Amino acid sequence: MTIEARNIGFRYGSKQVLTEVSFTLAAGRFHALLGPNGAGKSTLFGLMTRLLALQTGDLFLDGQSLRKQPADAMRHIGVVFQQNALDLDLTVRQNLLYHAALHGLSRKEARLRSDRELERFALAERANDPVRLLNGGHRRRVEIARALLHHPTLLLLDEPTVGLDVASRAALNSHVRKLCAEDGLTVLWATHLIEEVQPEDRVLILHEGVLLANGEGQALCDHEGQPDLATTFHALTGAGSS
Amino acid sequence: MKPVHYWHCFVGIQVREWLRFWQQRTRFFSALVRPLLWLVVFAAGFRAVLGVSIIPPYQTYITYETYIAPGLCGMIVLFNSMQGALSMVYDRELGSMRVLLMSPLPRPFLLVTKLLSMGIVSIGQVYVFLLVARLLDVEPPAWGYLAVLPALLLASLMLGALGLLIATWIKQLENFAGVMNFVIFPMFFLSSALYPLWKMQEASPWLYWLCQFNPFTHAVEAIRFALYLQWNPQAFGITAAVTLVLAGLATAGFRPQRTKILDTKTA
Numbered sequence: 001m002t003i004e005a006r007n008i009g010f011r012y013g014s015k016q017v018l019t020e021v022s023f024t025l026a027a028g029r030f031h032a033l034l035g036p037n038g039a040g041k042s043t044l045f046g047l048m049t050r051l052l053a054l055q056t057g058d059l060f061l062d063g064q065s066l067r068k069q070p071a072d073a074m075r076h077i078g079v080v081f082q083q084n085a086l087d088l089d090l091t092v093r094q095n096l097l098y099h100a101a102l103h104g105l106s107r108k109e110a111r112l113r114s115d116r117e118l119e120r121f122a123l124a125e126r127a128n129d130p131v132r133l134l135n136g137g138h139r140r141r142v143e144i145a146r147a148l149l150h151h152p153t154l155l156l157l158d159e160p161t162v163g164l165d166v167a168s169r170a171a172l173n174s175h176v177r178k179l180c181a182e183d184g185l186t187v188l189w190a191t192h193l194i195e196e197v198q199p200e201d202r203v204l205i206l207h208e209g210v211l212l213a214n215g216e217g218q219a220l221c222d223h224e225g226q227p228d229l230a231t232t233f234h235a236l237t238g239a240g241s242s
Numbered sequence: 243m244k245p246v247h248y249w250h251c252f253v254g255i256q257v258r259e260w261l262r263f264w265q266q267r268t269r270f271f272s273a274l275v276r277p278l279l280w281l282v283v284f285a286a287g288f289r290a291v292l293g294v295s296i297i298p299p300y301q302t303y304i305t306y307e308t309y310i311a312p313g314l315c316g317m318i319v320l321f322n323s324m325q326g327a328l329s330m331v332y333d334r335e336l337g338s339m340r341v342l343l344m345s346p347l348p349r350p351f352l353l354v355t356k357l358l359s360m361g362i363v364s365i366g367q368v369y370v371f372l373l374v375a376r377l378l379d380v381e382p383p384a385w386g387y388l389a390v391l392p393a394l395l396l397a398s399l400m401l402g403a404l405g406l407l408i409a410t411w412i413k414q415l416e417n418f419a420g421v422m423n424f425v426i427f428p429m430f431f432l433s434s435a436l437y438p439l440w441k442m443q444e445a446s447p448w449l450y451w452l453c454q455f456n457p458f459t460h461a462v463e464a465i466r467f468a469l470y471l472q473w474n475p476q477a478f479g480i481t482a483a484v485t486l487v488l489a490g491l492a493t494a495g496f497r498p499q500r501t502k503i504l505d506t507k508t509a
Contacts (some may be wrong), residue, residue, distance in 0.1 A: 049344060051498045071243060074346040085337035089265040090258070101254020102345035102352075104247025146341075 035206035078147030137168035313435025322364030327405025361398025
């Protein structure tokens with residue numbers, strides 16, 4: 001599946017938050033959307049998930065316009081939000097079943113898929129625990145498992161490692177990379193942490209609402225004449241890497 | 243999407259609402275205290291002052307407790323629906339709302355289903371209240387308990403839609419206390435929940451007309467008549483029409499960015 005953003009612009013009142021953002025995501029690849037806090041990453045995610053209404057430009061999933069055919073497009077997108085979006089009072093399985101129902105899956109099919117994802121994410125033993133009892137890393141894994149239940153082809157993760165310790169961050173990052181490689185999932189991982197990005201990733205650098213760079217990490221470094229992504233990011237944005 | 247997908251989604255939202263209710267059942271029962279206080283304490287104290295003559299749907303003299311019971315059913319639905327709708331966009335339900343809005347199904351369907359499911363849970367509370375009221379000699383006909391169900395559903399949907407509309411559009415009322423003072427209390431007291439409108443008309447004609455324009459008055463009357471196995475087409479019709487208008491406005495005007503569902507400060 002190809003995902004194309006074409007001339008996305010967005011303003012809150014008088015403040016222009018995104019300006020003419022255009023990019024294409026390659027099918028089955030891991031993409032890092034890199035930008036300092038306030039760059040417009042969450043706004044871009046809001047637009048891609050229809051939580052915000054498109055003002056200018058459009059997004060296309062396999063040629064289907066998000067503006068014109070939102071339901072068709074949304075069927076292909078899985079999302080992990082920056083803030084917790086799990087119901088803490090419900091169990092892990094109940095959260096997954098709820099999400100499946102929202103995508104029109106029957107109870108039987110939902111159970112089948114939930115069990116499969118819980119197994120895959122090593123969460124089967126916690127299936128009947130209330131989410132409240134899970135640590136941050138496990139909750140994130142539940143959120144990713146949930147986002148994959150309806151078999152999306154594009155997975156959006158908005159700063160998914162916020163609030164996690166270093167080990168959990170690394171584990172989550174490598175887990176998503178594995179999914180990307182094994183399932184052919186297209187991933188867009190928003191972050192402000194350079195260490196979550198690898199030179200072979202496709203990197204989109206967003207700064208003050210403008211897409212400054214879009215390409216292979218190593219190629220961007222070479223283009224900017226910088227030794228690594230951290231200095232490339234710094235050179236382009238004037239921001240220190242976290 | 244096919245009708246079966248809508249059905250699975252509808253059932254899923256209902257199931258979640260009941261699961262949450264079960265998790266928070268102590269809150270469910272504590273919320274019953276308010277109407278029961280009105281029924282047991284307020285009604286006892288004001289029984290002599292607020293005697294009620296024979297008015298439809300009642301066919302004989304009734305106690306004041308009997309008169310206010312349908313109004314208190316409306317009160318339960320009013321508080322729960324408004325609080326539930328506000329929580330959808332302000333606090334407790336933010337994460338769940340993000341998930342809800344990611345569904346490929348149409349947003350009006352999702353929002354109305356969500357309001358309806360919250361209403362159904364609060365109707366459970368109404369039935370518990372009616373059960374307790376029966377022990378206190380408020381005894382509508384047995385079939386009235388079934389007949390009142392559509393009126394309760396309609397009332398909860400109307401009030402939930404109103405809550406959603408307020409929460410989406412009026413930022414100044416973003417806490418529940420503000421809504422209590424400016425919406426819930428005026429709606430409740432300017433209605434026929436606690437006193438028949440002819441009494442209000444005797445006291446002040448303009449207050450009477452305010453009560454007449456209050457859709458909650460008609461919701462309460464629809465509940466009252468249905469509970470006593472009578473059909474009040476005017477009350478039911480007005481409640482249904484207001485429900486349609488409010489649900490249409492609330493769902494058409496709903497924008498997550500006007501709420502805290504998408505906290506754009508983190509962009």
